[in-house]
Amino acid sequence: MEKSIKVVSPYDLKEIKELPLISSEDLEPILKTAHELFSDRSNWLPPYRRIEVLEKAALLMSERLEMITQLTISEGGKPYKDCKAEVLRAIKGVKLAAAHISQLKGEQVPMALTQATRNRLSFTTKEPIGVVAAVSAFNHPLNLAIHQIATAVAAGCPVIFKPAMTTPLSSLAFAEILKEAGLPEGWLQVVLCDREVAEQMVTDARINFFTFIGSANVGWYLKSKLSPGTRCALEHGGAAPVIVESDADFEEMIPDLVKGSFYHAGQVCVSVQRIYVHEGILESFVEAFAAATAQLKVGNPLEHTTDVGPLITPKEVDRIETWVNEALSEGAELILGGERISQTLFQPTILLNPSERSKVSQQEIFGPVVCIYTYKNRDEAIQRANALEVHFQAAVFTKNVDVALDTVKKLNATAVMVNDHTAFRADWMPFGGRDASGIGMGGISHTIEEMTRTKLTVFKSKYI
Template sequence: MQNTVKIASPYDLSVIKELNLMDRNELEKAIQTAQHLFENQSLWIPAYKRMEILEKAASLMSDRVEELIHLALSEGGKPYQDSKAEVLRAIKGVKLAAEHISQIKGEQIPMALMESAQNRLAFTTKEPIGIVAAISAFNHPLNLAVHQIATAFAAGCPVIFKPALTTPMSGIALAEIFKDAGAPEGWIQVVLCERDLAEALVTDSRIHFFSFIGSAKVGWYLHSKLSPGTRSALEHGGAAPVIVEQDADFGEMIPDLVKGGFYHAGQVCVSVQRVYVHEGIIENFIKKFVTEANQLTVGDPADAATDVGPLILPKEVDRVAEWVNEAIVEGAQLLTGGKRISETLYQPTVLLNPSEKSKVSTNEIFGPVVCIYTYTDRDEAINRANALDVHFQAAVFTKNIDIAMDTVKKLNATAVMVNDHTAFRVDWMPFGGRDTSGIGMGGISYTINEMMREKMTVIKSKYL
């Protein structure tokens, strides 16, 4: 009897669909299919054809926007307005992948710089790296799939894509759209399997590139098991810090920070989590931030008026509640929220000055919780912001350009937003963590480049 997985609504826990899980024999067939496509260069898809297929896929996605929105929100729980933004981003991502194909190129390497290198012409070209094994996360089920599937396809790599088992339907729909757009059989394969088979996939010696989006614990574990020569890109989470100076513009800042903290119930790897506010403005900041947070509508993600939807699983609500209660016992002041609304919903919560040793201060919360800390000296606040081993995106709010640039320089982050929240992202910018937060850079064009490798040709001729 074949094992199955039930896909349930994160909001009301109703079963949406039941899907079959892959067994080891089926996984082997998937890898063999990808290997055959890559090793037989006569089967490679020429650049112009890859562009046509990607452009057609983007067009088909545009025709099916509402269908994709409801699919994503039903399995992932992200509110309608934010799921719509995700789908539109995903369409743009596919278009960006198509556009970048024309930018895949090598360069001439100068020769004749010494006598022994005369009469030679040297240049590099780019080739697909090989089979891509991609493991994705639940929180952006369509857009993350685009960042792993469309990029691999654009680079000319067969891709085996394993979505999160809580949210596989968007990735499956994307693969079907690519098929409808003309992608040949086998170039995009979606596999549903348990963790042991996922590990067998990514650690197989036939895999050339491992793309991972998820927890640091799992990502670094799998990274340690890769076959020699397998290149990897890991995107983990963080605990995004924000520095707020006394001259910050409250009218712009408060809505941005509330959105950045509670968007998708905080289930975003760069959610606003730790906000360091100068003591001179702390009372005003708290008043305005809490007021704005209390105006958020929590509920059914299918309702266009909902701002904050459910967490992905009830056990995640349990965990967030446990962390918040622990922080309060350890000295944090509860400013608002702190209560479970239902089995799947948790109030947007704001804590003031939790202990630096509490889980909400040291771990990625991945829930609708924002922590506020006071400071008097900016350098001391920056040191506290940098104290963890995760470093992804950060932010500073100030109207003083010198303070802004000094803070940008001192914050340990791959990106620092000035007068914007930490969760800002467009899909053509580099995106990724450093240190424990990950390795390699995401972003459509950056990922395509990572999925390719260089080959140099050197021609010797007495006529050169």
């Protein structure tokens, strides 16, 4: 019996579409197609063709902006204004991928530095790495697809893409757009499958590069199973810390922190989670932060005024409710929220000084919950911020440049925002976790470079 999945709206749980899953037997022709495309160099897409396809795709996406926005809302539950921003960002990402193709270049390697290397001319070139297997997450269903598919196309790699089973429609729509834009058959294959088939796919010896966005447990497990020679990039979550010094500018800081905390109901890998506030301003900070958070409108993501939509599944609402109740029983003070609104919605929640042993302090919440902690000494706060195994993006709010630079230096993070929230991102900047939060560096241009490999050519001639 053929397996299938039902894609449902995270807000009202209405069925949107039922889609078939591929089986283990279905996977072989998919892998064979990608491998044979890459193995025969006559099939390779020249740079100008890749540019044409991506530029045409960006144009088609712009023409269908509202339709794609509605699609991403329906399957992902992100509010309208945030979904529209994601689609616009995705279009920019496709353009960035097309533009970076012209930057795929090598360099001359100096020779004649020794007697033995005389009479030689040496240079490097960039080639596609090979077949890319991409496994993606649900929280940005279109933009994550851009970061894993458009980059592979730009690098010249055939790509097999597995979207999150809760949000496959945006990537399927993008695949159709790429086909319409002229991407030849086989260069992108979107597969819907269970975990067993996904593992079979990414661990196959014909996969040259594995890109994964999702949970650490799954990512590190799959990395351990990769075939020898398969390179990878893993992007997992964090528990983003923020240091708030006593001289922080409230007028600028509070709106940024509210946005960074509750955007997409906190379902962001760099969402603000742990805020360490100097004891001298704790009371005023809590009051201002809670007042601004209370103004957020929670509800139907299709309404243009909604700020916080549903969690991806009711199971996640159950988990958040359990974690919050555990934190309260372990000594946290409830400042705001703390309760489910419905089967799919949870109140934006603020906890004060939860135990360092509570799940909300130890693990990525991935929901609309923020923890505030007080501190006397900044170095002690930084030590607490660095205490977890996950390290992704962090932030510090201060008007003292020396304090800012010192904090940036001491925070264990791949990126530190000064006077901005932890979820800030531009698609051309390096982006990724370190330590348990991932391996490799994302961002459109950085991912394209990771999907290439270097070839050295050396000419020997007595006339050189």
